[in-house]
Amino acid sequence: MVDDLIMHIADEALAGRAPERADVVRLLQLDPYSVESAYICARARELGMRACAGRGYVYAQIGVDSNPCPENCRFCSFAAVNCSKRTSEAGPSEVPIGRIVHYAKLFADEGVGLVSLMATVGLDFERYLNMVRAVRASVPDSLTIMANCGDLSAEQARALKSAGANAAYHALRLGEGTITDIDPVQRKLTFRHLRLAGIPLMTGVEPVWRDADVDELADRICEIAELEPFAMGACNLTPVSDADVGGRQPALNGFVRLVAAIARLTCGEAAPIGGIGGVAWVDAGCDPRERGYGADDATLRNKIAAAKRRLALDGFSV
Numbered sequence: 450m451v452d453d454l455i456m457h458i459a460d461e462a463l464a465g466r467a468p469e470r471a472d473v474v475r476l477l478q479l480d481p482y483s484v485e486s487a488y489i490c491a492r493a494r495e496l497g498m499r500a501c502a503g504r505g506y507v508y509a510q511i512g513v514d515s516n517p518c519p520e521n522c523r524f525c526s527f528a529a530v531n532c533s534k535r536t537s538e539a540g541p542s543e544v545p546i547g548r549i550v551h552y553a554k555l556f557a558d559e560g561v562g563l564v565s566l567m568a569t570v571g572l573d574f575e576r577y578l579n580m581v582r583a584v585r586a587s588v589p590d591s592l593t594i595m596a597n598c599g600d601l602s603a604e605q606a607r608a609l610k611s612a613g614a615n616a617a618y619h620a621l622r623l624g625e626g627t628i629t630d631i632d633p634v635q636r637k638l639t640f641r642h643l644r645l646a647g648i649p650l651m652t653g654v655e656p657v658w659r660d661a662d663v664d665e666l667a668d669r670i671c672e673i674a675e676l677e678p679f680a681m682g683a684c685n686l687t688p689v690s691d692a693d694v695g696g697r698q699p700a701l702n703g704f705v706r707l708v709a710a711i712a713r714l715t716c717g718e719a720a721p722i723g724g725i726g727g728v729a730w731v732d733a734g735c736d737p738r739e740r741g742y743g744a745d746d747a748t749l750r751n752k753i754a755a756a757k758r759r760l761a762l763d764g765f766s767v
């Protein structure tokens with residue numbers, strides 16, 4: 450028996466009436482492989498396709514350093530607590546600026562629309578700014594440079610903008626302050642500082658794990674619209690070797706898909722991109738989640754071509 454109320458919540462969202470928080474909680478309690486969840490995802494896709502006008506995007510990320518990070522997000526390979534377990538490993542902790550610029554130019558040549566420069570908090574901020582400046586000076590204005598670094602003061606956000614960053618990824622993660630050493634208040638302040646600096650935001654509900662607290666998930670989902678991001682989504686917990694994440698397990702893929710769909714229904718068309726797919730990532734440089742990033746040019750070009758094909762097969766124009 451299909452639950453009419455669930456259908457009604459989804460239909461209302463499509464008509465521009467976003468679900469209330471209580472409804473978000475209700476949706477999060479669905480079996481992710483039920484008929485109702487399938488309906489939620491289908492309606493979210495309809496809404497999301499309207500928001501992005503059917504357009505898909507290939508984005509790239511360059512991990513610029515692998516310094517031990519004092520923020521200690523336990524799920525991250527670069528958290529200082531995790532690095533200390535691998536003292537035998539040696540290697541460069543920073544990708545040379547010339548190499549970062551090389552990757553960025555390759556991505557621009559291949560038609561990628563956005564390059565994220567991902568840094569640990571162990572990287573000196575001035576050095577990070579130099580990386581942003583070097584990339585900005587080497588790629589066309591049409592390529593968005595997205596900063597993905599630590600929390601920012603108002604002054605640092607302005608400096609990032611002056612250096613050439615014209616987007617930022619920032620999120621108040623699940624378990625912030627518990628599974629990380631980051632003060633949630635600082636995360637929220639950074640949202641404000643980015644807005645004041647005029648830097649467009651990408652955000653996400655992450656990392657989602659099995660049996661994550663539904664109230665916390667609902668809070669994160671319901672906050673998205675007021676942050677007015679240009680892109681948003683949801684991301685699973687990626688286990689990295691030697692990390693102690695307090696027994697947390699990655700969520701079922703179907704649940705992460707459901708979370709992303711609920712996020713889309715809740716923020717309506719306020720965020721043009723994401724929540725239903727539509728973005729395919731290609732990664733280079735340092736890899737904080739041990740996913741296996743590309744290094745050589747041919748591999749990266751092949752990955753970009755494959756990403757475009759995936760988007761097209763998923764019904765997006767690229």
Ligand code: SF4
Pocket residue numbers: 518519520521522525526527528529568569570599629737
């Ligand atoms: S996720 Fe980012 S802030 Fe957290 S430990 Fe890793 S590099 Fe540092």
